[in-house]
Amino acid sequence: MTPDDLRFDAHGLIPAVVQQHDTGEVLMVAWMNREALAQTIERNETVFWSRSREELWHKGATSGNTQRVVDLVADCDGDVLLIRVDQGGDGVACHTGARTCFHHPLAS
Amino acid sequence: MTPDDLRFDAHGLIPAVVQQHDTGEVLMVAWMNREALAQTIERNETVFWSRSREELWHKGATSGNTQRVVDLVADCDGDVLLIRVDQGGDGVACHTGARTCFHHPLAS
Numbered sequence A, B: 001m002t003p004d005d006l007r008f009d010a011h012g013l014i015p016a017v018v019q020q021h022d023t024g025e026v027l028m029v030a031w032m033n034r035e036a037l038a039q040t041i042e043r044n045e046t047v048f049w050s051r052s053r054e055e056l057w058h059k060g061a062t063s064g065n066t067q068r069v070v071d072l073v074a075d076c077d078g079d080v081l082l083i084r085v086d087q088g089g090d091g092v093a094c095h096t097g098a099r100t101c102f103h104h105p106l107a108s
Helices: A034-043 B034-043
Strands: A014-020 A026-032 A047-050 A055-058 A067-075 A081-087 A102-105 B014-020 B026-032 B047-050 B055-058 B067-075 B081-087 B102-105
Touching: A014 B026, A026 A034, A026 A047, A026 A081, A026 B014, A034 A047, A034 A055, A034 A067, B026 B034, B026 B047, B026 B081, B034 B047, B034 B055, B034 B067
Parallel strands: A014 A081, B014 B081
Antiparallel strands: A014 A026, A047 A055, A067 A081, A067 B102, A102 B067, B014 B026, B047 B055, B067 B081
């Protein structure tokens, strides 16, 4: 599968699940457009599309917490990406300073 | 965080990353609306909203490959769910018969 085979949504975006390659921790989910994906492949570091700021966002460019890409895998439908990375910098993926963005247990 | 604190999108949906709780494998990503999430919590098995069929979808209801929920975690923004499960049945999450939906390496 190549980037041209992916199914971007009506906004030209595809969700990307970012996973620490060795521990299996799911660090975050963010969105990519075609350009973000192209830059991710070129830099070998994650680049996303910020839906709030409406701009490309090279993860860690200011914080130093870049994510080195280990591999990229598309799902069966080609509408989700799984990006296995090595979380660099302080090993922190979340803007709150937490290791992973998933730190709110859901109570029913 | 409770379901009422989550941020569903303009279509009333939130993406859910499904992960095998012990191995860390990312099995699939699917979508939930409020009712799917409520049923997931009530059944303790994953229930999604099928965007193509526009109906609730109790994962594994026909195939037997249900997913028992181990825990649910929201991300820092409350707009993505991570659901750790025990993949039951034949241990197969993907409709193609593969263990996980993520089996297409992306070539640049």
